[in-house]
Amino acid sequence: xxxxxxxxxxxxxxxxxxxxxxxxxxxxxxxxxxxxxxxxxxxxxxxxxxxxxxxxxxxxxxxxxxxxxxxxxxxxxxxxxxxxxxxxxxxxxxxxxxxxxxxxxxxxxxxxxxxxxxxxxxxxxxxxxxxxxxxxxxxxxxxxxxxxxxxxxxxxxxxxxxxxxxxxxxxxxxxxxxxxxxxxxxxxxxxxxxxxxxxxx
Numbered sequence: 759x760x761x762x763x764x765x766x767x768x769x770x771x772x773x774x775x776x777x778x779x780x781x782x783x784x785x786x787x788x789x790x791x792x793x794x795x796x797x798x799x800x801x802x803x804x805x806x807x808x809x810x811x812x813x814x815x816x817x818x819x820x821x822x823x824x825x826x827x828x829x830x831x832x833x834x835x836x837x838x839x840x841x842x843x844x845x846x847x848x849x850x851x852x853x854x855x856x857x858x859x860x861x862x863x864x865x866x867x868x869x870x871x872x873x874x875x876x877x878x879x880x881x882x883x884x885x886x887x888x889x890x891x892x893x894x895x896x897x898x899x900x901x902x903x904x905x906x907x908x909x910x911x912x913x914x915x916x917x918x919x920x921x922x923x924x925x926x927x928x929x930x931x932x933x934x935x936x937x938x939x940x941x942x943x944x945x946x947x948x949x950x951x952x953x954x955x956x957x958x959x
Contacts, residue, residue, distance in 0.1 A: 784878040787906065790913055791889050795873060817858050825914040826854045828907065832916065833929045837937055845942065852949035859956055876901070887913075 805812035830850045831838045838846065876890040889904045905917035917926040936945045 784881070787879040787887055787889065787913060825909065825916045826850055828916040829926060832926045833933060835930055837942065841942065848946065852946060852953055855953050856949060
């Protein structure tokens with residue numbers, strides 16, 4: 759179930775196209791989310807017979823529509839402030855394909871699912887918002903909450919919380935442990951090696 763939910767998250771995020779927000783109202787964000795859900799179904803239906811093509815298109819979409827810079831900064835938290843511009847750029851360059859690969863490879867377009875929304879979007883005074891939902895697959899279900907912020911007048915997805923587990927916080931813990939033992943270079947060496955191994959397959 760969690761593998762499928764992770765796959766759903768990937769598709770939702772790749773369909774989280776930068777959305778011009780005339781206001782930060784709950785109705786505006788909810789309309790956007792429902793529209794993206796419709797786009798998600800179109801992607802699944804269009805490329806269901808060709809999984810390689812589907813993954814390629816989703817990867818391109820993620821590169822365009824997900825705020826990887828924000829995700830990277832929030833993932834490294836305090837460590838981000840210790841990095842110079844080049845180090846930050848290099849981290850994003852390695853972090854992005856890892857995220858794409860982690861979720862897209864688990865996608866199964868043959869699995870039917872439904873989505874229900876839990877209340878209206880919740881905004882805070884920091885300019886971020888949460889859209890809470892329940893994803894159902896057969897008799898299984900999971901709470902899936904999407905975190906958005908507004909950048910240059912547009913809503914962008916920067917985190918997903920599955921059954922109260924934040925994707926960003928999860929990676930923050932893993933990467934923080936590695937940095938603590940091996941330093942930032944150790945983390946980069948691991949990410950680079952893994953990406954190279956996957957690219958060679």
